[in-house]
Amino acid sequence: MSREPTNHELIVEKHTRNLRDGYHVWSHDKTDVERALGDYRWTGEMILGTYYQAEHGRPPDNGLEYRVGASGGGFDVLDFNWLPEEKWLAETEGVDVSISLNRRGKGREITIPIPIYGGGMSFGSISEQVMLARAIAAKKWSTFFSTGEGGYPSSLVPFKDHIITQVATGMFGVREETIQHAPIVEFKYAQGAKPGLGGHLLGDKATSSVAALRESVPWVSLFSPFPFHSVYSVEDHRKHVDWIKTTNPEALVSVKVSTPTDVDMVAVGSYFAGANIIHLDGSYGGTGAAPEIAKKNIAMPIEFAVPKVHKYLLGENIRDEVVLMASGGIRSADDIAKIVALGADGAVMGTSELVALGCTRCSNCERGRGCPFGLTTTDLLLSEFVSPEWGAERISNLYQSYEFQLKDILRKLGLSSIRELRGRKDLLVYRGNGRK
Numbered sequence: 001m002s003r004e005p006t007n008h009e010l011i012v013e014k015h016t017r018n019l020r021d022g023y024h025v026w027s028h029d030k031t032d033v034e035r036a037l038g039d040y041r042w043t044g045e046m047i048l049g050t051y052y053q054a055e056h057g058r059p060p061d062n063g064l065e066y067r068v069g070a071s072g073g074g075f076d077v078l079d080f081n082w083l084p085e086e087k088w089l090a091e092t093e094g095v096d097v098s099i100s101l102n103r104r105g106k107g108r109e110i111t112i113p114i115p116i117y118g119g120g121m122s123f124g125s126i127s128e129q130v131m132l133a134r135a136i137a138a139k140k141w142s143t144f145f146s147t148g149e150g151g152y153p154s155s156l157v158p159f160k161d162h163i164i165t166q167v168a169t170g171m172f173g174v175r176e177e178t179i180q181h182a183p184i185v186e187f188k189y190a191q192g193a194k195p196g197l198g199g200h201l202l203g204d205k206a207t208s209s210v211a212a213l214r215e216s217v218p219w220v221s222l223f224s225p226f227p228f229h230s231v232y233s234v235e236d237h238r239k240h241v242d243w244i245k246t247t248n249p250e251a252l253v254s255v256k257v258s259t260p261t262d263v264d265m266v267a268v269g270s271y272f273a274g275a276n277i278i279h280l281d282g283s284y285g286g287t288g289a290a291p292e293i294a295k296k297n298i299a300m301p302i303e304f305a306v307p308k309v310h311k312y313l314l315g316e317n318i319r320d321e322v323v324l325m326a327s328g329g330i331r332s333a334d335d336i337a338k339i340v341a342l343g344a345d346g347a348v349m350g351t352s353e354l355v356a357l358g359c360t361r362c363s364n365c366e367r368g369r370g371c372p373f374g375l376t377t378t379d380l381l382l383s384e385f386v387s388p389e390w391g392a393e394r395i396s397n398l399y400q401s402y403e404f405q406l407k408d409i410l411r412k413l414g415l416s417s418i419r420e421l422r423g424r425k426d427l428l429v430y431r432g433n434g435r436k
């Protein structure tokens with residue numbers, strides 16, 4: 001005898017149905033799509049295209065423009081310099097999209113089969129269910145996701161081999177055992193969406209479980225100051241890296257920085273301090289909690305920062321010893337391939353994973369009880385909208401679609417590996433503002 005569905009299952013089913021029905025209704029009327037959803041960067045079509053990929057594991061085939069937005073700049077005016085069709089690699093030829101995260105020639109070797117991992121979103125800024133969904137998907141794809149600042153609940157311990165532990169200025173959730181568990185430790189020196197502003201978790205989101213992990217008082221706002229007051233030089237940074245290497249000699253170290261005009265010098269300093277990964281976070285990332293005025297006016301767009309840093313690292317003859325990851329406004333497989341062609345090794349995804357889970361880009365992450373879809377909230381009832389298994393399947397499907405598209409792009413450029421695409425700006429063309 002079949003049992004009655006639980007409340008939780010009914011909620012999840014309703015949420016899934018809403019996403020699917022929304023896709024079908026909206027996909028027939030693009031005017032409504034544009035009115036109802038998104039903005040110039042994340043257009044309604046792009047959001048719906050991401051929902052589709054999260055549902056089906058492949059790109060939409062119904063005319064939705066899922067590859068680029070309508071910002072009139074950056075990724076949206078770049079296209080690929082495709083080879084004539086007769087020169088494309090055959091579909092039977094293998095195309096490799098894996099990248100190594102350690103190029104220093106010593107220490108732990110970590111290769112991820114797709115050139116992406118999940119970016120930092122803390123427990124408190126997102127729910128435990130969303131964290132678990134990201135963890136399950138990361139494990140399935142043998143890649144990683146970052147905890148953001150604040151540690152992670154015990155339910156995530158089984159996934160520790162796929163979790164990047166973040167150390168940020170507030171040191172929330174940073175404990176000896178979390179460093180010892182971590183295959184990769186990420187120092188967050190700044191965030192592209194709000195450089196110079198540090199972090200702020202509203203009191204409403206600092207529930208007792210969040211506060212317990214952060215060793216703070218429940219329902220009291222938390223601030224992570226800017227900058228690290230222990231780091232004002234490369235030598236100071238070196239001490240930070242030494243601290244991690246002493247606690248966990250096997251861990252790789254990633255350094256997450258925003259994109260000021262001297263970002264190339266910051267990257268070189270990070271390399272000489274011992275970092276394995278330099279993670280550049282451009283200005284267009286962040287959830288709806290990041291202030292718009294900061295997102296639009298402070299850091300450099302990632303499309304400018306990556307080629308600048310890539311060129312500088314080449315000039316210093318250290319480009320092949322460090323991994324350059326990029327985030328902050330990378331929304332699609334096309335964006336991933338474009339940022340690699342501009343000089344990155346891979347991309348760090350955040351918002352697109354939330355969109356896969358139903359985010360509409362409404363910017364209400366910090367209002368009231370938090371996200372009405374249960375994403376950027378710690379409200380117990382709202383969090384129930386996302387079951388970890390459902391969420392993991394959607395993120396995993398999105399990754400599958402990205403993998404498919406990246407291989408397709410490489411084949412059409414005559415390349416058999418994503419590593420051959422790095423820094424190939426000659427394979428990009430400017431389409432101008434008039435592109436559709």
Ligand code: SF4
Pocket residue numbers: 287288354358359360361362363364365366370371372373374375376
């Ligand atoms: S409140 Fe939820 S749906 Fe709205 S932008 Fe934030 S995560 Fe997305």
